[in-house]
Amino acid sequence: MNGTSSSQSNGVGFGQVAPPDSSGVSIIIVGAGFAGLSCAIESRRKGHSVVVLEKFKELKIISFGNNVGRIFERWGLHDRFWPVCTHMDKLVLHNAEGKVLVEQPLQSPRYGAYSYNGHRGDLHKMLFEHAQSLGIEIRLGQDVSEYWETETEGGVIANGERLSADLVVGADGVRSRARKLVLGYEDKPKSSGYAIFRAWFDCAEQGVDKDPSTKFMCENGDTFHGWIGPDVHFLCSTSGGGRKMSCVITHKDEADIEESWSFPGKMEDCLKIVEGWDPTCTALLSKAPSLVDWKLVYRDPLPTWISKRARLALIGDAAHPFLPTSVQGASQAVEDGVTLAVALQLAGKESVPLAVKTWEKIRYQRVRKAQLTGESNRDMWHKAKSDVKGEEVSMPHPEWLLGFDAEKHAYEVYADAAEEIEERGYELPTLPPVPTIAA
Ligand SMILES: Cc1cc2nc3c(=O)[nH]c(=O)nc-3n(C[C@H](O)[C@H](O)[C@H](O)COP(=O)(O)OP(=O)(O)OC[C@H]3O[C@@H](n4cnc5c(N)ncnc54)[C@H](O)[C@@H]3O)c2cc1C
Known part of the structure; x- marks a missing residue:
């Protein structure tokens, strides 16, 4: 089968690390937020050659669910993250009058992995330093102003310089410029x-x-x-x-x-x-x-996260901003990056567009389902009566969300998803039915 696991570029599998630059795939990542850095780290682990462009000259309470805790642990970051994280054993939730509605235990580990709640700047700095320690090239002070693509490459203009690679990853956040190439028009976030x-x-x-x-x-x-x-x-x-x-x-x-x-x-x-x-x-x-x-x-779901020729992929907030009440925006950004790195490794340099389309197919419905929890969690609290029962306002911790392993899942489903695209052609992703958000 073309471009799927049979053409796997360097033979590494789940949890394994490939020799640097062994896949032959080159990637430009725009944005060194949690999405961009995570994509860079997993891409490095899978043997791709990566350059990260970030417009800040220097770097400036975020929560990562267990779904991403397991990935950080695999990257060897637990001993660095854990000491700077909060260690609360429960959430005590009151109504507006101060009556305690519920004392909800906050276990970590859960579903076999830790969650990390800490100061955004601290955790981001550690992830940034980890990326640097792996030898990933991160160019600061690079303002990417334009994006383009051909059948064979994606490219950007950064500080007036034209750069290209097999793939450009737009990890440039909620005010993404990369999005314009994907949608064909400027689409602003709404309140x-x-x-x-x-x-x-x-x-x-x-x-x-x-x-x-x-x-x-x-x-x-x-x-x-x-x-x-x-x-x-x-x-x-x-x-x-x-x-x-x-x-x-x-x-x-x-x-x-x-x-x-x-x-x-x-x-x-x-x-x-x-x-x-x-x-x-x-x-x-x-x-x-x-x-x-x-x-x-916020924004309504984009119809797609990938450009026409699939040489540009949007990840993280550039593709799908989350409400904080989902407590998953950054975690899903990390999952995006990890899954994309695996898809590219399995497809190999000759099949980058197939990898990108398959990545979108693997991610789209899960991300939307996770995104909707932001609204359902908020409404659960904002619409609660003052005498609501504790279990009706407890934060859900569903296994489908937190027990998930993005890297493992990508290895498990890639071949079938890619095969379907090769047989039936690329189709725009479809949204999941709304009722599936129940925990
Ligand atoms: C108030 C609030 C609280 C939140 N709390 C949580 C939480 O507890 N848990 C959670 O999981 N999520 C939370 N989120 C969501 C989470 O912060 C985001 O989903 C996550 O940070 C997205 O990461 P990103 O890398 O996609 O984008 P960003 O972090 O926005 O990174 C984008 C990067 O791209 C760079 N960039 C932009 N344009 C260019 C350009 N033209 N050229 C070069 N570089 C560029 C930017 O400088 C930036 O560094 C919260 C969000 C908000 C607003």
Whole structure:
């Protein structure tokens, strides 16, 4: 069979690492976020030659589910990630009046793998350093302005320089420029109707540990509490053994995201949201020295993530931004990158477009199903009655989502999926039926 496992370029399989540059496939990855870095790392492991272009000159609480925890562990990152992560044993969820609705245990490991919850900058820096340690070429200060493709290669213009490879991966985030080549037109993200005030600060510096109404967040190591009310949820957690605090409050906001979608927030606007709520919410939020007002953008599913000649693939937020309530945006970005690297290895240099089409077929429905959990989780909290039963507002941890192994799955299904495309021709992916989101 052409281009499938029989033409596997360098003979490595699940969990194995190929010699550098042994597959013959060359890839340009635009964006060194979680999607781009993960694609680069797994591509390196599978023997592809990779260049990452990132526009930042330097680098600036994210959660990774068990589905990606198992991948980070396979990459040897557990001992670095674990010490900087939060270690909360449960989420204590309250209603707006402060009554405890549920104490939900947060096991890690679960489904045979750890989850990692930590400061986005810390974990991103470690992933970046890991990519560098593997010898991956990451060029900073590279602003990619144009994308193009021919039958045989994909290319970009970065800082005026024309570069090409077998494949270009657009991992350039929610405001992706790469998307234009895929869609043929400029498609802007839309407002989700919600925004988040976020804060991250040192508990001792802000007196959280001294105030009798807030010191419960520091006294017993890492602690995680949430409050839910109509159209609002407020999550507050500590890490570093109760030393650093994260506050995240999601609320209705119809502001124009064209103007700005991340800027300093005003404390009075934030406190207005919890007016009349359990006074602990005000006490905790007012400890924040500053706030970020983050407008949550969203987009309807793209009809496809790949360009006409399949020499450009969009991954991560460039293809499918997630709402934070799914707690899966970054994890799915990592799964995208890992799956793509495996597909390219199995297809080999001569069949890159087939690899890309097969990758989309493998990923599309799973990603959409995961993406919809952002809406269902949010609505579960925002529409809950104040006397709701605990189990009705517990965060779902479904096995289909968290027990998944993207690398293993890619090896298992690639050949059949590729064969189907070769026999029937490429078809645009179809969306899963909405009811399948149930945990
Ligand atoms: C408030 C909030 C909280 C979240 N919390 C979670 C969570 O707890 N768990 C979770 O899994 N997900 C969470 N997410 C989602 C998660 O952050 C994203 O899904 C994930 O970071 C996407 O990674 P990415 O690499 O696709 O995009 P990005 O992280 O946006 O990376 C894109 C990269 O491309 C670069 N770039 C862009 N344009 C160019 C260009 N023209 N040239 C060169 N480089 C370029 C950018 O500088 C950037 O480094 C959250 C999102 C938000 C908004």
